[in-house]
Amino acid sequence: MLKGKTAIISGASRGIGAAVAERLASLGADVALIYGENAAAAAEVEERCRVYGGKAESYRCDVAHFDAVKETVKRIRADFGAVHLLVNNAGITKDGLIATMSEADYDRVLDVNLKGAFNLIRHCTGLFLRSREGCIINIASVSGLMGNAGQANYSASKAGLIGLTKSVARELAPRGVRCNAVAPGFIRTDMTGQLTAQSQHMLEQIPLGTAGSPEDVAEAVAYLATARYVTGEVLKVDGGLAM
């Protein structure tokens, strides 16, 4: 379904990003994996993606840096020729109460989660406009819709991503470029592993009664990647949590 298409996935070395990369590869896409630190993990994801016969390469890049992202997109364009799909998944948490949250923790979360997505969209849009096709999928969070105590920075970044999604969707729709968001709820990954104290309480709030998997989110991304009449949408994958 995505044969001959190139997808960039940020935060692709593990968790949701890794599952998204594998799912898109399984649909025939060539994948460019952007990771922050873990080269070994990214290499493993690369291998798992190659099983499906497409191309897979990984690129180390701090998405918070405008110029670094510009260089990385340039390298990806040189390696793959074109870019059709962008999945902004890179995200971090630095949880804390608003009363005591440090400026550094606030800034870093916004820089990676929100500005990182801006940077990638900014440098990929030219490629999308040139080819008159493109699809952007931002991984937001139900935290961005509902808020979450202890996650003011994270929620702000994810709510920001939703606004970014809708503006970009409107701006680029006349050129056939779509932009959507997925808002995962409680998904079992390394990131949510840290939330143990709250975990039990959160699980009880989920109508479907269980946490989701990275593959559940990847399935939503796969849908949006091929949903030609859907743009500006925020698709919740949360077991009913944010109804």
Place this chain on the structure above:
Amino acid sequence: MLFETIAKLIAERTECDQNEVKMESTFTELGIDSLDTVELLMSLEDALGQEIELDQKVETVGDLVEFIQSKTQE
């Protein structure tokens, strides 16, 4: 030379006669919106083999020629 390249690209895009594109023509008059201008710039990047970072507003064809010339000289 630069003007001719731009005029040709505009003419192709708007399907007008290249002679109708003047230095003083505004993009609005030519039926080119802001997103078109961005696309035009990309076609220019490809045609000139050079990266152009549009960091100011350009209203007329002349503005664009001047802007690109200033960038080329940097």
